[in-house]
Amino acid sequence: MNKIIIAIDGFSSCGKSTMAKDLAKEIGYIYIDSGAMYRAVTLFALNINAFNPDNTINTHLLKANLDKLNVTFKLNPETNLPETYLNGINVEKEIRSMEVSKRVSPIATLDFIRDEMVAQQKAMGKNKGIVMDGRDICTTVFPEAELKIFVTASAEVRAKRRYDEMIAKTGNADYQEILKNIEERDYIDQTRKLSPLKQAADAIVLDNSNMTIAEQKKWLLDKYKRAVSSSN
Ligand code: DC
Secondary structure, three states, X not given: OOOOEEEEEEOOOOOHHHHHHHHHHHHOOEEEEXXXXXXXXXXXXXXXXXXXXXXXXXXXXXXXXXXXXXXXXXXXXXXXXXXXXXXXXXXXOHHHOHHHHHHHHHHOOOHHHHHXXXXXXXXXXXXXXEEEEEOOHHHHHOOOOOEEEEEEOOHHHHHHHHHHHHHHHHOOOOHHHHHHHHHHHHHHHHHXXXXXXXXXXXXXXXXXXXXXXXXXXXXXXXXXXXXXXXHO
């Protein structure tokens, strides 16, 4: 069967990684979480002390060290899912820490970082057979992708999902604080100058506010089958 490129963009906390991962596993494609790449760069910037005390970024230092930055993915044989490596070290857990989450947005706005990441992401799609999710995958990385999806859900629904997740994990969460954080991130993602989050004209929109994970999975698999048969 023809291999295609599947590009998935969407708001934060809208479940796009879950559906992208599930689909990749099911159809035997490579899954790449492009957000993990920006997170790994953020961890690298922390490691080389490229954040100033006032939290601005020492871009000279970061730029000067770019040749020492190597972000890769390796498949975990137990979960069959790719994990993120920074200079040969597995950083999958570390890149999800609050420390990194708090600082990743400004890193993702730097032009020299985006240029580098986008070039690497394009190279990963050279042989197709890839599912990649992020914010600019349909618009900048793979505008030629055979299947483009834009995932959305209301901020309230996304906040409630995150709230339930945190309650289950820690027994403690503040719904209003989570909602505020989601709304702020939506604003930054949509209004930044470089590669803002926006729906590609030819992307299929999935509003999953009232869908279960199983329903989403079925929906995406169906779109994949149609895209493959029309690309034959
Ligand atoms: O999806 P995430 O929360 O792991 O993304 C981390 C950050 O990277 C977030 O600030 C958005 C940004 N990002 C981006 O600018 N472009 C992408 N293709 C993916 C993520």
